[in-house]
Amino acid sequence: MTTFVFLIVYVGLVSFLVASLVRAVMYARQPLHLRWELYPVPHEPSERVAHGGSYFEESKWWEKPRTVNRLTELKFMLSEMLFLKALWEFNRGLWFRSFPFHAGLYLLIASVKLLILSALLAIFWPAAMAGAFGAVLGALVAVCGALGAFLAMIGAFALLLKRLRDPDLKNYTAPGDIFNLLFFLAAFGVLAAGYLLRGPDYPGTVAMAVALFTFDTSVRIPILLAAGLILMSLLITYIPLTHMAHYVGKYFTYHSIRWDDLPANEANEIQQKIAQYLAYRPHWSAPHIRADGQKTWAEIATTNPHAGGQSK
Amino acid sequence: MSDEKTKRQKKNFVKLSDMAREDGQPLLHLENEDLMRLPPPLDDPAKDRPWRPIPDSAREKYECILDDTVAVNVPKPKTKEEERELVKKFLAGLDKLFLKEDNWTFLQPLVLSMEYCVKCQTCSEACHIYEASGYSELYRPTYRSEIMRRLYFKYVKHGGFLAAFEHGDIKLNWALVARLIELSYRCNLCRRCAQTCPIGVDNGLIAHELRKLFSQEMGIAAKEIHDNGSMLQLKVGSSTGMNAEVVKDNIEFIDEEISEKTGIEVHTPWDVQGADVLLIHNAGEILAWPENPGAFALILQQAGISWTMSSELAGYDSVNYGLWYDDAQFARVALKHAEAARKLKVKRIVLGECGHAHKALSVIADRILLGEDNIPRESAMTLLHEIVMSGKLKLDPSRNDFPVTLHDPCNLVRLMGVVNPQREILHKICPQFREMHPHGVDNYCCGGGSGFAIMSGNNFEDWRFHVSGRKKLEQILNAFSDCVDDPNVNKYVCAPCSNCKGQFRDIIAYYGLWEKYRIGYGGLVELIVNAMEDVKPGFIDWEWH
Numbered sequence: 001m002t003t004f005v006f007l008i009v010y011v012g013l014v015s016f017l018v019a020s021l022v023r024a025v026m027y028a029r030q031p032l033h034l035r036w037e038l039y040p041v042p043h044e045p046s047e048r049v050a051h052g053g054s055y056f057e058e059s060k061w062w063e064k065p066r067t068v069n070r071l072t073e074l075k076f077m078l079s080e081m082l083f084l085k086a087l088w089e090f091n092r093g094l095w096f097r098s099f100p101f102h103a104g105l106y107l108l109i110a111s112v113k114l115l116i117l118s119a120l121l122a123i124f125w126p127a128a129m130a131g132a133f134g135a136v137l138g139a140l141v142a143v144c145g146a147l148g149a150f151l152a153m154i155g156a157f158a159l160l161l162k163r164l165r166d167p168d169l170k171n172y173t174a175p176g177d178i179f180n181l182l183f184f185l186a187a188f189g190v191l192a193a194g195y196l197l198r199g200p201d202y203p204g205t206v207a208m209a210v211a212l213f214t215f216d217t218s219v220r221i222p223i224l225l226a227a228g229l230i231l232m233s234l235l236i237t238y239i240p241l242t243h244m245a246h247y248v249g250k251y252f253t254y255h256s257i258r259w260d261d262l263p264a265n266e267a268n269e270i271q272q273k274i275a276q277y278l279a280y281r282p283h284w285s286a287p288h289i290r291a292d293g294q295k296t297w298a299e300i301a302t303t304n305p306h307a308g309g310q311s312k
Numbered sequence: 313m314s315d316e317k318t319k320r321q322k323k324n325f326v327k328l329s330d331m332a333r334e335d336g337q338p339l340l341h342l343e344n345e346d347l348m349r350l351p352p353p354l355d356d357p358a359k360d361r362p363w364r365p366i367p368d369s370a371r372e373k374y375e376c377i378l379d380d381t382v383a384v385n386v387p388k389p390k391t392k393e394e395e396r397e398l399v400k401k402f403l404a405g406l407d408k409l410f411l412k413e414d415n416w417t418f419l420q421p422l423v424l425s426m427e428y429c430v431k432c433q434t435c436s437e438a439c440h441i442y443e444a445s446g447y448s449e450l451y452r453p454t455y456r457s458e459i460m461r462r463l464y465f466k467y468v469k470h471g472g473f474l475a476a477f478e479h480g481d482i483k484l485n486w487a488l489v490a491r492l493i494e495l496s497y498r499c500n501l502c503r504r505c506a507q508t509c510p511i512g513v514d515n516g517l518i519a520h521e522l523r524k525l526f527s528q529e530m531g532i533a534a535k536e537i538h539d540n541g542s543m544l545q546l547k548v549g550s551s552t553g554m555n556a557e558v559v560k561d562n563i564e565f566i567d568e569e570i571s572e573k574t575g576i577e578v579h580t581p582w583d584v585q586g587a588d589v590l591l592i593h594n595a596g597e598i599l600a601w602p603e604n605p606g607a608f609a610l611i612l613q614q615a616g617i618s619w620t621m622s623s624e625l626a627g628y629d630s631v632n633y634g635l636w637y638d639d640a641q642f643a644r645v646a647l648k649h650a651e652a653a654r655k656l657k658v659k660r661i662v663l664g665e666c667g668h669a670h671k672a673l674s675v676i677a678d679r680i681l682l683g684e685d686n687i688p689r690e691s692a693m694t695l696l697h698e699i700v701m702s703g704k705l706k707l708d709p710s711r712n713d714f715p716v717t718l719h720d721p722c723n724l725v726r727l728m729g730v731v732n733p734q735r736e737i738l739h740k741i742c743p744q745f746r747e748m749h750p751h752g753v754d755n756y757c758c759g760g761g762s763g764f765a766i767m768s769g770n771n772f773e774d775w776r777f778h779v780s781g782r783k784k785l786e787q788i789l790n791a792f793s794d795c796v797d798d799p800n801v802n803k804y805v806c807a808p809c810s811n812c813k814g815q816f817r818d819i820i821a822y823y824g825l826w827e828k829y830r831i832g833y834g835g836l837v838e839l840i841v842n843a844m845e846d847v848k849p850g851f852i853d854w855e856w857h
Contacts, residue, residue: 027420027423027424030412030419030420030423031412031416031419031420032416032420032679033416033417033418033419033420033421033679034417034418034676034677034678034679034680035675035676035678035679036418036421036514036517036676037675037727037729038503038506038507038726038727039725039726039727039728039729039731039753040729040753041729044729048729051731051732051752051753052725052726052729052731052752052753052754053729053730053731053732054728054729054730055729056674056690056691056694056728056729056730057693057694057729057730057731057732057733058694059690059694059695059697059698060660060688060690061690061694062688080510084510086434086508086509086510087432087434087510089508090434090437090438090508090510091432091433091434091437091508091510094432094434098432167318167321167322167325168433168436169431169432169433171325171327171328171449171455172328172431172433172454172458172480173431173480174476174477174478174479174480175477175478175480176477176478176479176480177431179477242478243427243428243429243430243478244430245428246428246430246511249424249427249428249511249512250428250511250512252420252424252512253421253424253425253428253511253512253513253514254512256420257420257421257424257512257514258506258512261729263678264678264679264681264682264686265686270679271682271683274679274680274682275682277412277416278682280412280413280414280416281413282408282413282414282415283408283413283414284405284408284414284528284529284640285401285404285405285528285529285530285531286527286528286529286530286531287531288531288538288543288640288641289528289640291640297416300640300643301640301643301644301647301680302644302647303644304546304644305543305546305641305644306543306546306547
């Protein structure tokens with residue numbers, strides 16, 4: 001059974017990374033769109049960010065050096081990612097449910113990363129794990145994991161209740177939305193139960209991680225914990241296949257759309273890309289477009305629909 | 313959630329599946345009692361203006377099955393076969409929205425908005441239309457988006473059972489398409505909802521893309537913005553119908569009027585090669601608010617700016633209605649604007665007081681105007697700010713000693729970030745300036761955005777004033793709450809945007825706000841000229857508005 005569990009865990013981790021990457025690459029390879037920014041744009045100088053202003057507030061803005069403050073952008077993004085700032089500002093009731101859920105996930109991720117570190121140290125530098133440092137690391141893994149699972153479950157349950165009871169949400173709730181939250185609850189619940197009921201034969205969390213790294217299938221995994229690991233692996237396989245992969249999408253909605261205010265004149269790359277897109281041949285059917293499958297976008301844009309007769 | 317809100321929501325609740333209902337009946341009927349309460353003195357719903365019904369002539373010919381009004385006039389198909397063909401066309405257009413060859417312009421934002429909504433409804437509270445309608449489900453910003461999203465997963469991604477499970481199922485028929493056409497014209501495209509979305513999903517964009525599908529594939533768009541808008545502009549040069557000769561005549565007349573009124577000889581220069589500034593107005597100003605281009609001419613002349621207007625096709629009309637519904641029309645007009653500037657070899661284009669023209673030419677068209685067509689574009693707000701702050705004009709703020717508030721046009725402010733120059737001017741020249749709340753990038757749309765200000769067919773005006781313009785009306789009444797009842801105090805809503813002014817003109821007339829409460833409106837340049845010491849006092853013509 002250990003072999004089976006390990007394989008599922010490997011597949012889960014790899015498919016999570018690959019599917020998330022595929023999503024990111026897919027969006028990154030889509031054509032550069034027309035500008036569609038939304039203010040405030042946090043990389044403007046701080047005196048402008050305060051009121052949501054842009055470089056367009058200066059007369060002859062193109063003759064002046066443009067300041068792009070990546071630090072304020074990072075600060076904005078971090079407060080959004082870590083503390084769900086927009087939800088706090090605009091939907092406080094939901095924040096009290098969503099924040100514990102997301103904070104729980106972050107703590108679980110932290111726990112997994114610390115566990116990986118512990119396992120690598122145990123394999124390559126066993127002395128480091130033998131002393132106090134190892135004990136602290138082990139405690140951190142346990143605390144982050146336990147707190148993370150607790151918060152994520154509380155949050156998922158609160159979100160589930162809200163989705164089932166709030167008339168604002170009901171009309172838009174698909175079966176999949178309920179399933180997703182139940183899936184989280186089941187995976188975290190079984191994993192937590194498996195850990196709490198691990199019994200005296202449990203080899204230890206770090207030893208399990210080491211076994212995973214070294215594919216040592218001789219370790220015995222308690223049955224409930226194995227079920228928890230399998231559910232978690234299925235969950236992380238599933239997440240990037242759904243809209244829950246907004247950790248990928250959000251990068252693009254913010255950086256590539258809301259905050260993309262780069263003037264075309266300042267980037268040759270933009271000009272080159274647009275020149276390429278203008279050679280596309282659209283197929284829109286309305287008569288005034290004058291697209292015949294042969295005309296390029298550039299030709300259509302320079303066609304007056306009145307030339308050669310009325311289009312409508 | 314308040315009991316009042318819950319009660320209203322229940323009364324006007326509409327399921328997503330109702331969009332496909334084939335009973336030929338509207339999904340929503342609003343009474344004045346249902347609407348968001350206005351502050352005094354308009355706080356009694358019983359005294360609010362009654363809604364006119366959709367005329368029978370329109371009901372006979374057009375699909376009127378969404379709500380109490382009709383904006384697009386979609387002819388009723390005569391046969392089931394015709395309905396099927398239209399649905400087929402709709403699906404073909406839906407596919408094209410997600411192909412890079414057909415829609416590279418907005419593909420990435422659209423796909424992201426399709427795929428990542430978590431349906432948390434954070435955006436709903438930000439929407440003035442949803443709130444003003446008394447939280448009618450049909451106008452919730454995600455209602456339209458959710459229909460589109462389900463269609464996307466079912467018909468574009470061919471998700472089958474799994475898509476129905478994950479995203480919800482949807483039934484597609486002509487009734488749904490007909491309602492969706494109308495529903496795409498119940499959004500001001502102000503993108504206030506997008507500003508609040510934690511994920512970055514954009515319901516305004518989805519409405520925009522739906523309008524594109526209907527226009528670019530099915531040839532369906534509101535007559536006012538297509539036939540009488542971008543098509544007319546590309547034919548004669550202006551959506552007002554003015555050709556170059558007529559516009560020059562009108563400007564000459566305006567110059568004479570302004571010279572007489574101000575005591576300063578004003579002359580608008582035309583087609584000056586190599587001028588520093590090509591000024592492009594929304595040509596609607598020339599016909600509806602001639603004092604605005606006149607005031608611009610006076611200010612630029614007195615400040616010693618080298619400027620010109622252009623008589624090229626579309627070179628004297630900055631409107632670009634394609635921004636709201638059609639990429640091809642948008643690009644065509646933007647290129648005409650650039651061509652006018654290129655031919656004159658001007659150093660920069662300055663956009664007059666028109667919000668959508670600002671965003672269209674400065675922001676959205678930036679990635680269409682390549683090479684020599686990418687002539688620098690600047691807002692009139694910054695040029696005016698520079699002039700006012702430079703001291704080139706002698707200004708006496710006491711001439712503007714009446715309550716003034718500022719409306720922030722969405723396209724200029726939230727969507728372009730020009731927030732402070734106009735405020736700083738008002739702080740300098742209007743001693744009783746007061747802000748609306750909220751303001752700046754958090755502003756509310758005037759209710760006329762995305763073309764509504766010029767759309768008045770059938771009974772659309774009633775919807776425009778009762779619903780889309782209601783939140784702004786509330787803001788205006790609140791901004792003047794200290795003096796709204798005082799008939800001796802003239803109040804000025806400063807709206808540096810033609811479309812917004814159109815909405816204010818109409819809503820002020822609709823509710824009799826000038827006659828009863830002395831609430832007027834106008835642009836920014838009028839206030840500047842009104843404060844100029846060299847000008848005869850009393851430039852602002854209150855009664856005329």
